[in-house]
Amino acid sequence: MRLVTVAGPPSCGKTAVLSRACGLLAARGVRTAVVKFDCLQTRDADAYAAAGITAVAALSGGLCPDHFFATNLEEAWDWAAGTGAECCVIETAGLCNRCSPHLRGALALCVVDNLMGIDAPEKIGPMLRLADMALVTKGDLVSQAEREVYRHRIRQMNGRALIRHINGLTGQGCQELATVLSRAPDIATVTDMRLRFAMPAAVCSYCLSETRIGARYQKGNVRKAEFAPVPARDPEGEAAYAAGGPGGPREPGVSGERP
């Protein structure tokens, strides 16, 4: 069975372009099975079903969705194989933007949209940097200049990926995506495959449902950010100001509130 991982930030149009492309594949006689990994809730399986695509959603709930994806990939693969599909598509929600579900030896796609801001390609990191193909959605909502500059930013982050504009609503580019999906690597099993990028370590007290704030509740893999102190402008003057000294907020004549 062929294997494709598709990653992208929430609401960027992954399901729209994939359900279109999978529908086009079905018309060519190629059956796909889609597994959607998401966090809290998703109606995407219904969206696929409406397009006639076999799909299932797996919700990570209280677990880190990236780790949940990795620990459930074999089961997802077995389910897809059981449907008799020729191509298995794994769609993952934005995860934490630090991660990448992409696997060595499988086709890796990243979906980004043109409305995310000029620095978005840098921010979403490995899911874009390690993709074989970047699909850019919502290009119809921005100008040609913005499309070209955005494309350049994606190219700066990933020097080798194919970059394609695609529109899940009009179908622009979906035929080509269908062809790309149909040529994804054909593999025997996901067991012993390797992730392209190590997932973040996350074993601290909050992983174990701690809800209280404070250093004494923090155990395990905890790292403190550095908050450099901002140099004070004039500590004495500021203290005097706060206390209502000359020029301070409570100094009559400055506030102008004296009757």
Place this chain on the structure above:
Amino acid sequence: MTSATRATAPNPADAAPAADSDAPVLRTLTALAGHDKSGRSEHADVTFRPGEVTALLGPTGSGKSRFLYDIESLADADTPSGRRILLDDAVPDAERRFALQGRLVAQLTQNMNFVLDMRALPFIRMHAESRAVPDPDATARAVLAAANDLAGEPFADDAHLTQLSGGQSRALMIADAALLSWSPVLLIDEIENAGVDKRRALDLLLRSDKIVVIATHDPVLALSADRRLVFEHGAVRSVLRRTTEEARLLAHVSAMEDQLSDIRARLRRGVSVA
């Protein structure tokens, strides 16, 4: 890991990793005749050349968008119209087709706003850098100057893109497309509704040395085009070159338009128009 994409098609990015300086040069683009919605043959093949403006005319649903889509997708008798697109008189081979797909046509739709949170000059300079021009700053300033020439109200280099007026945005989009866009084909939807100086815009586009195609309902623009394609029932019904009589008519309607502009300008300034 690139085996997946390598298996799919040649990757143009391998040759040019950082900058899109590989803009294609196109001598001709030809749309071989297809058929209309009832299967009747189209009027004729249409060949486009750089530096030439073609106007598309016809009511909504007559097939203008399909025609443009066929060009953009490099149709190979695989779309409802049955048209085939030739580049430089030949069916593009797989490699060229792949390199161009989705990038052959730059589009200026009726979109009148930018969404990116950047200032005008840095944004255009970034576009210039992506095209690897020798002097991005000078190029960006030239684009802004051209845009200000088209816009009714000039805007500053450090103006936020999102705060430009509709006319200013559109002027910048047109100037950028003419001077910096990668694509050899430029398609414009109804330039006349933009609040820009449309004849100056047309001059700028002509000098861009791109194949320019304008969908329009404006008589001056339609007559200004070297050639007009008239659509009906999903196909090109006729291809009309501007005749000598039409050139005279163009001069006439242009003069009428100048007169209207003059009256408009006087009314704006509060000067007598009687």
